[in-house]
Amino acid sequence: MTEQVRIKLTRGVPPVESFPTEHLTECAAAALAEYGDVVLQYGPSRGFPPLLDLIAQEETAVPERQVITGPGSLQLQDFCARLLCEKDDLVYVEEPSYDRTLTVFRRAGARVVGFPLEEDGLDVETVEKRLRQGERPVLIYLIPDFQNPSGKVLSEEKRRRIVALAREYGFWIIEDAPYRKLRYRGAELSALFDLAPERVLFMSSYSKLISPGLRVGYVVTPAPLADGLAKMAEDTYINPSYFNQAIVYEFIRRGWLEPHLAQLKSLYAARLDAMLAALEEHMSALATWSRPDGGFFIGLTLRRPVPTDELLARALDYGLVLSDGRGFFANGGGDGFVRLPFCSLTPKECTAAVARLAQVVESLEEE
Amino acid sequence: MTEQVRIKLTRGVPPVESFPTEHLTECAAAALAEYGDVVLQYGPSRGFPPLLDLIAQEETAVPERQVITGPGSLQLQDFCARLLCEKDDLVYVEEPSYDRTLTVFRRAGARVVGFPLEEDGLDVETVEKRLRQGERPVLIYLIPDFQNPSGKVLSEEKRRRIVALAREYGFWIIEDAPYRKLRYRGAELSALFDLAPERVLFMSSYSKLISPGLRVGYVVTPAPLADGLAKMAEDTYINPSYFNQAIVYEFIRRGWLEPHLAQLKSLYAARLDAMLAALEEHMSALATWSRPDGGFFIGLTLRRPVPTDELLARALDYGLVLSDGRGFFANGGGDGFVRLPFCSLTPKECTAAVARLAQVVESLEEE
Numbered sequence: 001m002t003e004q005v006r007i008k009l010t011r012g013v014p015p016v017e018s019f020p021t022e023h024l025t026e027c028a029a030a031a032l033a034e035y036g037d038v039v040l041q042y043g044p045s046r047g048f049p050p051l052l053d054l055i056a057q058e059e060t061a062v063p064e065r066q067v068i069t070g071p072g073s074l075q076l077q078d079f080c081a082r083l084l085c086e087k088d089d090l091v092y093v094e095e096p097s098y099d100r101t102l103t104v105f106r107r108a109g110a111r112v113v114g115f116p117l118e119e120d121g122l123d124v125e126t127v128e129k130r131l132r133q134g135e136r137p138v139l140i141y142l143i144p145d146f147q148n149p150s151g152k153v154l155s156e157e158k159r160r161r162i163v164a165l166a167r168e169y170g171f172w173i174i175e176d177a178p179y180r181k182l183r184y185r186g187a188e189l190s191a192l193f194d195l196a197p198e199r200v201l202f203m204s205s206y207s208k209l210i211s212p213g214l215r216v217g218y219v220v221t222p223a224p225l226a227d228g229l230a231k232m233a234e235d236t237y238i239n240p241s242y243f244n245q246a247i248v249y250e251f252i253r254r255g256w257l258e259p260h261l262a263q264l265k266s267l268y269a270a271r272l273d274a275m276l277a278a279l280e281e282h283m284s285a286l287a288t289w290s291r292p293d294g295g296f297f298i299g300l301t302l303r304r305p306v307p308t309d310e311l312l313a314r315a316l317d318y319g320l321v322l323s324d325g326r327g328f329f330a331n332g333g334g335d336g337f338v339r340l341p342f343c344s345l346t347p348k349e350c351t352a353a354v355a356r357l358a359q360v361v362e363s364l365e366e367e
Numbered sequence: 368m369t370e371q372v373r374i375k376l377t378r379g380v381p382p383v384e385s386f387p388t389e390h391l392t393e394c395a396a397a398a399l400a401e402y403g404d405v406v407l408q409y410g411p412s413r414g415f416p417p418l419l420d421l422i423a424q425e426e427t428a429v430p431e432r433q434v435i436t437g438p439g440s441l442q443l444q445d446f447c448a449r450l451l452c453e454k455d456d457l458v459y460v461e462e463p464s465y466d467r468t469l470t471v472f473r474r475a476g477a478r479v480v481g482f483p484l485e486e487d488g489l490d491v492e493t494v495e496k497r498l499r500q501g502e503r504p505v506l507i508y509l510i511p512d513f514q515n516p517s518g519k520v521l522s523e524e525k526r527r528r529i530v531a532l533a534r535e536y537g538f539w540i541i542e543d544a545p546y547r548k549l550r551y552r553g554a555e556l557s558a559l560f561d562l563a564p565e566r567v568l569f570m571s572s573y574s575k576l577i578s579p580g581l582r583v584g585y586v587v588t589p590a591p592l593a594d595g596l597a598k599m600a601e602d603t604y605i606n607p608s609y610f611n612q613a614i615v616y617e618f619i620r621r622g623w624l625e626p627h628l629a630q631l632k633s634l635y636a637a638r639l640d641a642m643l644a645a646l647e648e649h650m651s652a653l654a655t656w657s658r659p660d661g662g663f664f665i666g667l668t669l670r671r672p673v674p675t676d677e678l679l680a681r682a683l684d685y686g687l688v689l690s691d692g693r694g695f696f697a698n699g700g701g702d703g704f705v706r707l708p709f710c711s712l713t714p715k716e717c718t719a720a721v722a723r724l725a726q727v728v729e730s731l732e733e734e
Contacts, residue, residue: 011409013408013409014408016403016404016407016408019403019404019407019408021399021403021407024399024407025395025396025399025400028392028395028396028399029392029395029396032388032391032392032395033392036383036386036388037383037386038580039580040383040386040388040391040578040579040580040581041380041381041383041386041578041579041580042378042380042574042579042580043580071438071582071604071607071608072604072605074603074604074605075603075604078603078604082474100602100605103602104602104603107449107602207409211407211408212407212408212409212605213405213406213407213408213409213410213608213609213610214407214608214610215438215604215606215607215608235467235470235471235474236441236442236445236471237438237439237441237442237445237582238439238441238467238579239582240438240582241438241580241581241582241608241611242580243580243581243611244608244610244611
């Protein structure tokens with residue numbers, strides 16, 4: 001085999017060429033000049049007040065005290081897990097789901113149960129059946145928009161059904177929405193939070209929209225949970241960095257977020273399209289996959305599953321680094337599932353990655 | 368009573384006039400210019416490599432992989448608690464100790480037991496007695512230098528005795544050292560870590576040395592714990608902000624930390640001296656107190672304890688906001704203990720605060 005540069009299809013990281021470094025430099029200077037005394041000091045755990053206010057007003061129109069910022073939404077999920085879950089409590093998730101979240105809830109002692117994803121998202125019927133049979137989850141964790149790792153979108157009808165179930169059976173919904181604003185085409189669906197603000201914890205972050213290195217995420221919570229989460233945060237890290245939050249605030253206040261999002265969408269749409277075209281060309285006989293209109297991922301399932309260890313090892317032989325698909329499956333399994341993060345690859349790399357993946361699968365099928 | 372501006376004797380925050388805002392602005396610009404692609408991206412959970420290297424080489428001369436940075440040392444204590452403590456495990460602490468740490472260990476399920484502080488620090492004799500009787504703590508949490516909240520320093524002899532006990536009985540020592548570099552006079556004592564690097568987790572942060580708002584702390588751990596702590600961090604927040612860590616790194620690399628520390632010491636020493644002089648003048652008949660050579664706190668004990676609720680309420684009447692002393696006492700009690708954080712008050716405010724405190728105590732004694 002000829003030497004070739006490895007292509008990474010591992011985690012969902014944005015490409016470095018997407019970082020608005022010059023603008024952030026200006027925002028950092030402005031944050032220190034205008035709010036130096038505040039952002040360099042300790043403060044209440046909810047976060048930098050102007051950013052809290054902006055999130056409360058512009059995104060969700062809730063009282064500011066229901067907004068809690070933190071160093072990324074995973075950390076906020078950890079607080080939710082520790083606050084809401086007693087040992088052996090049930091947590092429902094999509095299957096596959098975000099592997100790090102599964103770890104967070106298991107670490108808090110919860111029993112995590114996965115429900116299959118259909119073309120239009122979560123299998124709500126099975127969820128309903130289990131609830132009618134008497135199961136009582138504390139919460140369900142969902143990524144309704146461009147789900148990680150599948151790329152799927154929860155349909156409008158299913159959004160309404162799941163919030164109705166949450167109301168009927170009294171469980172919380174964590175709506176993790178880091179990709180919601182990265183829709184490259186098609187119409188936005190309702191946020192679960194807007195359908196049932198008293199039952200839904202809406203989470204997002206600026207990691208995929210501006211830069212992961214700033215570590216600024218947030219949760220908008222139902223009122224009864226807000227003080228408990230803020231206390232959990234205070235007792236863990238006192239407060240998140242207001243400096244980083246002031247940089248985000250300045251970036252948005254200057255009107256730079258919207259044009260930046262437009263740039264990201266055009267950058268990522270071309271990558272998505274290149275990958276979809278390559279899949280069509282090389283993988284039709286070998287796999288099925290989602291066709292998302294946004295986000296970071298295409299989820300692919302091999303028609304003839306292959307043990308993951310073999311798949312990963314063979315992929316490396318072909319210069320392709322894959323994630324372990326099994327990590328996304330709460331109930332076990334996952335052989336033959338491949339997450340394809342396309343945003344940090346150029347269109348050429350997307351095409352090459354898929355061509356190599358086809359070679360990998362063909363070589364395994366021949367054995 | 369005449370209207371007067373309230374004086375806060377609550378938490379140990381540095382004064383805003385101590386923040387090197389202009390230098391930090393320059394460091395932020397440099398961090399983005401020189402390492403923008405790295406510091407704005409995700410990365411391994413241990414932190415920004417040049418800072419890890421600097422801490423490993425300059426402070427402790429350990430392999431870099433034993434250094435883990437995070438958003439403040441409290442968060443790192445939370446990781447230690449979750450990694451090391453099973454439910455009902457014993458954790459030893461000084462009494463009084465840092466109230467937030469007590470919360471962190473209790474939240475992890477540990478039974479926290481306090482040991483009295485003598486003039487020269489922890490009552491090691493009682494610790495030894497309990498160990499000989501068969502108690503087996505997982506760890507002891509100590510703040511050997513200018514302890515929070517008492518201001519006391521663990522003597523050199525006791526440092527050697529406690530590490531010998533840790534070796535004999537196989538428990539870990541968490542050495543929390545945020546004030547170690549803020550010594551205003553007298554000679555530095557041995558770090559516990561240097562006495563027993565295989566038993567001690569050394570923690571510190573730049574919150575008190577540069578700015579709390581950057582949220583950069585670190586732990587230097589014995590080798591067997593390093594990977595577990597790094598994994599715990601990754602599973603909680605993926606990585607801390609490299610951007611903030613690069614700012615700290617640039618600040619140190621430019622040689623600005625040492626002169627900045629010299630400035631802080633001269634600023635804080637004057638405040639400490641003013642407070643000590645005022646205590647001598649107003650409180651000799653009413654209380655005893657520590658006479659630290661550094662740090663943020665003087666710990667004061669009333670000769671005739673007063674119920675804390677009454678003390679706090681009466682103090683407010685006199686324009687003085689106090690911390691609840693009971694929060695520092697793991698075994699209960701704490702009435703009549705007052706923590707006096709002097710760094711964020713001017714010498715004049717230090718004098719006024721103590722004069723008011725004397726009035727408060729006198730007014731309560733008269734009843």
